[in-house]
Amino acid sequence: MAYRLIFVSWLHRTQANMNLMTNHNYCLILAGGKGRRLWPCSRENMPKQFVDFFGTGRSQLQQTYHRMAAIMPREHIFINTNVNYIDIIKEQLPDVPDDHIMAEPVCRGTAPGIAWGAHRISMFDSQAALIAVPTDQMIINDDAFRKNVLDGMAFVQQNNYFLTMGIVPTRAEPGYGYIQINSHVCGNIYKVKTFTEKPDREFARMFVDSGEFVWNTGLFLSNVSYLRECFSEFLPDVLSSLDTEAETLSPSQEEHFIRRHFPVYPNLSIESGVLEKTGITCVMKCDFGWADLGTWHGIYEALPKNMDDNVVIDSDVMMEESHNNVIKVPRGRLAVINGLEGYIVAEEGNVLLICKKEDSSALIRKYVNEVQLKKGEAYS
Numbered sequence: 001m002a003y004r005l006i007f008v009s010w011l012h013r014t015q016a017n018m019n020l021m022t023n024h025n026y027c028l029i030l031a032g033g034k035g036r037r038l039w040p041c042s043r044e045n046m047p048k049q050f051v052d053f054f055g056t057g058r059s060q061l062q063q064t065y066h067r068m069a070a071i072m073p074r075e076h077i078f079i080n081t082n083v084n085y086i087d088i089i090k091e092q093l094p095d096v097p098d099d100h101i102m103a104e105p106v107c108r109g110t111a112p113g114i115a116w117g118a119h120r121i122s123m124f125d126s127q128a129a130l131i132a133v134p135t136d137q138m139i140i141n142d143d144a145f146r147k148n149v150l151d152g153m154a155f156v157q158q159n160n161y162f163l164t165m166g167i168v169p170t171r172a173e174p175g176y177g178y179i180q181i182n183s184h185v186c187g188n189i190y191k192v193k194t195f196t197e198k199p200d201r202e203f204a205r206m207f208v209d210s211g212e213f214v215w216n217t218g219l220f221l222s223n224v225s226y227l228r229e230c231f232s233e234f235l236p237d238v239l240s241s242l243d244t245e246a247e248t249l250s251p252s253q254e255e256h257f258i259r260r261h262f263p264v265y266p267n268l269s270i271e272s273g274v275l276e277k278t279g280i281t282c283v284m285k286c287d288f289g290w291a292d293l294g295t296w297h298g299i300y301e302a303l304p305k306n307m308d309d310n311v312v313i314d315s316d317v318m319m320e321e322s323h324n325n326v327i328k329v330p331r332g333r334l335a336v337i338n339g340l341e342g343y344i345v346a347e348e349g350n351v352l353l354i355c356k357k358e359d360s361s362a363l364i365r366k367y368v369n370e371v372q373l374k375k376g377e378a379y380s
Helices: 002-022 060-069 083-092 110-124 142-158 201-210 224-234 236-245 251-264 270-275 296-302 360-375
Strands: 025-030 077-082 101-104 129-134 137-139 162-167 177-186 189-197 213-223 281-286 290-292 316-320 326-328 334-338 343-348 351-356
Touching: 025 060, 025 110, 060 077, 060 083, 060 129, 077 083, 077 110, 083 101, 101 110, 101 251, 110 129, 110 224, 110 251, 110 270, 129 142, 129 224, 142 162, 142 213, 142 281, 162 177, 162 224, 162 270, 177 201, 177 281, 189 213, 189 270, 201 213, 213 224, 213 270, 213 281, 213 290, 224 270, 290 296, 296 326, 296 360, 351 360
Parallel strands: 025 077, 025 129, 077 101, 162 281, 316 334, 326 343
Antiparallel strands: 129 213, 137 290, 162 213, 177 189, 177 213, 189 281, 343 351
16 A cells, blocks of 8 residues: 555656646747749649648648647747748737747848747746757658657757757658667667658668668757857857847847848857757657658658559649659649659649659759749749
């Protein structure tokens, strides 16, 4: 009986500690990109994160927000974006307070954006643990995702580490980033040996065959105290002026400060800016099922295919003798396609794209730049 009472007492204390830790969980949704890799269906004035791309009734931003709201309080969710997209965010997420939307005046990569997010969130809670979440992702198992996130948040609350979330690869995918695993830390968490961004197909196959690599999901966790400390060390240009001059400012004053100083910050990803420079970055092997929806090729690999291996996205299409294509046309349009093999057919507004699916990211980048030069902003 005494042992049972001791166990129950320990269980109650553990649950109380977990509830206290959960109260310090915060999310920063990264929603400032221009989404050019999914052009023409993602345009500069309406990037992919704000588009109901798959006909579900929700944009990728809305899906991400509601997924995270099932894990932590809504008042703990902040959004990093570009100043041009403030009105879209307020329309799609009207309940998000103004001081929870951080609008960058220019695009400067994920490192400066997360640095600002850590500073803003620390104004609300100096003990916060933060997860940075991209919007262009497919999460297959929400329950497993919730468990992995909560386990990761608990880990970074108790340890001064950076933690990324990795997925065991199921194929050699050159369009993804890879993380090489090093020594075991605890549970399903390991130290990181190397980051590799978008290797060629041969190297991607070697990575998968070795069993030492996981896909980099772009999901990143840390506690804000340690995060700010590391930014000050590795990226002093990003946080030094903010910490010394804006420490006591209100959120609105801080935003005014950012608009004046942000353009001089370096254009860096969180991986190259911080994670590759610190010796204590870890990765959690996750099992929630994941796909990158930021490119046409990624969408093709992730979505279900019909009997001819075509992916048709919320479109009315008649196809004959056509295989391995991805098709997206506006509602009210009928696409009749014959004899097409391995192509992207995508139409939005004033642009129709017909492009080989292989190496499409590089081709689309080239076409967007050429179209912008020759036809102007209305087509980009």
